[in-house]
Amino acid sequence: MNFDKLKPLLEALDQICRYNKPVLIHAHLIPLFKEHCGLEEIKLIPWDGKRIIGLHLSAPAEKRLVIYHKHCPTHDPDDVEASCPDCQDMRFVIAKELIHALDGNGHRSSAADATKTLIDQLLREAWAESLPGTADFMGGIWAGELLMRYKSRWPMHGGGVLAPGMLLIQARANSDFSYIARQFCVPQDVVRHLLSDRYMSAMKQLRQALGLPVMWETLD
Amino acid sequence: MSTLEEALGILCKEYGDLDNVKFLLGDGEGMSVESVAEELLSLAQQTANGTLKPVEHFAERTLASATIEF
Numbered sequence: 493m494n495f496d497k498l499k500p501l502l503e504a505l506d507q508i509c510r511y512n513k514p515v516l517i518h519a520h521l522i523p524l525f526k527e528h529c530g531l532e533e534i535k536l537i538p539w540d541g542k543r544i545i546g547l548h549l550s551a552p553a554e555k556r557l558v559i560y561h562k563h564c565p566t567h568d569p570d571d572v573e574a575s576c577p578d579c580q581d582m583r584f585v586i587a588k589e590l591i592h593a594l595d596g597n598g599h600r601s602s603a604a605d606a607t608k609t610l611i612d613q614l615l616r617e618a619w620a621e622s623l624p625g626t627a628d629f630m631g632g633i634w635a636g637e638l639l640m641r642y643k644s645r646w647p648m649h650g651g652g653v654l655a656p657g658m659l660l661i662q663a664r665a666n667s668d669f670s671y672i673a674r675q676f677c678v679p680q681d682v683v684r685h686l687l688s689d690r691y692m693s694a695m696k697q698l699r700q701a702l703g704l705p706v707m708w709e710t711l712d
Numbered sequence: 713m714s715t716l717e718e719a720l721g722i723l724c725k726e727y728g729d730l731d732n733v734k735f736l737l738g739d740g741e742g743m744s745v746e747s748v749a750e751e752l753l754s755l756a757q758q759t760a761n762g763t764l765k766p767v768e769h770f771a772e773r774t775l776a777s778a779t780i781e782f
Contacts, residue, residue: 512780518770535766537759543743543751546736551728558727560755560764569770574778585736592734600732603720610716610745613735617743628736647782657782675780677772 493630494594499702501528501594502637511643511711514574514676517586521638529593531555536586538563546585548592550600559589574677575670584679587635588628636686640676642695642704647711648672649692660687715749722756 501524509520522534532555539547539560547560562585563569564578572579601609616628650656656664663669663684672687673680685691696706713721724730737743758764 512782514772514775514778514780516772516775518772519776536770537764537766539755539764541738541751541755543738543748544735544755545738547752547755548732548734548736549723549727549730550732552731554728556727569767569772571774572772574775588736589734592732595732595734601734603724603730603733606720606733607714607716607745609733610735610748613737614743614745614748617737617739621739631736644780659782675778677775 493599493634494596495702497528497594498634499704501525502641502704504528505638506641506643509641511641511647511708515639515641517583518569521587521590525557525590525593529557531557531593533557534590535559536561540565546589548589550593557590557593559586561585561589572677575674577679580673580677580679583639583677584635584682587638588631591631591634591638594634632682636678636682637695639678640683640686642692642699642706643708643711644676645687645692646707649687649689663687715746715753719749719753719756722753722760726756726759 504524504527505515505520508524509515515521517536525531526534535556535558537558537560540563541560544560545562549558550556551558562578562582564572564576564582567573567576567579569582572583574580613628648657648660659672663672669680669683669687673683676683699706720730720733735748737748755764
């Protein structure tokens with residue numbers, strides 16, 4: 493992960509999107525990734541694949557990023573339904589593919605490397621069947637941080653200084669994070685991870701190490 | 713030429729030389745290099761013949777007007 497690019501991008505996202513508003517793919521993330529990754533064009537192409545649910549293609553000479561992504565068969569991207577798991581998945585897949593624009597030099601692959609990249613990914617997926625969450629987990633973490641920001645989770649979680657809010661208490665008690673997932677239009681499993689005490693604590697330490705804020709006197 | 717090379721050849725022709733190719737794979741059965749490559753070839757061919765097109769409108773209107781409750 494190229495933290496030199498990621499940090500200003502996260503800061504800019506907090507500036508253009510209030511803590512109590514959902515992050516939008518087209519209005520927020522696409523312009524930010526263009527600006528911070530020096531891209532002129534980002535194409536989002538819906539793809540109804542059984543095996544490939546997301547594909548990131550970077551064409552540097554054209555300053556172009558192309559993302560093929562799973563889409564919702566029921567709802568149009570103009571009118572995403574926040575409680576629809578397919579809409580939630582679509583947004584998460586797009587965010588995850590956008591994150592690859594921040595891949596460091598050692599993590600970029602070329603078309604010539606594609607066979608090795610694919611085998612590597614197949615191995616990771618096979619490994620993840622027994623160890624959930626290990627396939628491309630870094631991409632998942634940062635996609636989650638884009639769509640359900642620390643700044644938005646902080647008041648919900650209590651930030652380690654306050655008691656967790658009722659929404660989180662109820663979600664944990666019932667093991668049902670669907671209401672929170674609907675507010676952010678993010679998959680429920682991702683929400684559960686993002687709001688766990690251990691993850692919040694680890695992310696707090698990482699943000700501190702990066703020089704990003706971890707608490708706010710007033711939220712905006 | 714392998715199926716994967718053929719697919720990437722079409723995509724490079726469409727978009728230019730690629731310096732980062734990343735797959736997000738589903739959990740379907742029968743996952744193998746060849747089965748994924750065949751799907752990629754289908755994706756590439758549908759792109760080249762204009763069947764697959766970029767999303768033109770992505771307003772997320774319902775989300776844009778929503779406010780998160782805490």
